[in-house]
Amino acid sequence: MAAETGPASLGELLERVSHAGRQDHSVSLRALLEAVGRRSFAPFLLVAGLVTLAPLVGDIPGVPTLMASLVLLAVGQLLAGRRSIWLPRWLLERRVSRARFRRVLAWLERPAAWIDRLLKQRLVWLTRPPAHLGVALTCLVVALAMPPMEVIPFSANGAGLALTLFGLALLADDGLLALLGYLLTGGTLAVVLASLMG
Template sequence: MERNHNDATNLQQLLEQISQSSANAGQVSVKDILNSVGERSFGPVVLLAGLITIAPLVGDIPGVPTVMGMIVLLTLGQLLFRRHSIWLPAWVSQRSVPQEKLLKGVDWLQKPARFLDRWTGQRLVFLVDGPGLYVMAVICMLVAMIMPAMEVVPFSANGAGAALMAFGLAIVARDGLLAILATSFTVVTVGFVVASLAG
């Protein structure tokens, strides 16, 4: 995956880009946010989907986890087919959230972002480049596929959001160790959802 010079390299930078996308707007669309992080930024888009899913006031809106899952599926599907830019259909790109809720969610995430950025860095890079990147893409797509079902299992959508956030941050920061932790967390989350639905 080729990096653009405008790509965020940590979580705080991505949050700043999201904040800028909502300037002077009553409603902030998916397209607005995507434009702010870059149309070639596959990693930041996955991180963004995870952040929005777990952000208070935003991720709790019915349907938001499902839309974020669709964005991940469409985005990473294009990555697997080696597209160099991200395309989303209008019915997804024009979905919007209130600016006030988005900014409150971003503000809440600032402190965790500073903490996480201190503990991430370039480690085991081979796990997030080349074949490793495609393996992560497939895992993220599997998480995204079950996100609609997670809306009926309390707190599970937050787990999926955290998993996507971890994978996205691993790609952004080129942190293979974080990718391993994200995979472990994903297995636990999916197992919890399957057990809840089966019970």
């Protein structure tokens, strides 16, 4: 059964996804999203951002583009006013091995408690409606830029971090993280444009 509400912290998100598809030898995107819920935009951004950032997964060719597809579909439906987010089967059935999934979770769990202690409600005018639409549109731009980032070293990491910051900002109503996400997006896109034009 899909989770009815989204996670309240990064630690809770990781706890939920650790149980995703526990009986399977590999973990599908469907299992991950069912674990975190499809009624909140923040978990989609966090899953896409963390997967792009994570070693052993984010470095696999095609993964940043796959995560960009996830974000594009989620943003489009958020802007259309849908209450839950639909994704096509071809995307939901993408899988990673259980062993690799466990290693990535172990890598993410180390900073999770520290990050959660930093989260707090502040500058909420940057995260609450209608400001959340600005976050969504910025994530749309990030997602559109992610495919060419696959050939520019480390730029996809900047995109993954920006998506993670926006996801955490919406999750915790932390406008400071949204502001950092905007700044990082601008810097990352500037690097990408310079590389493509150079």
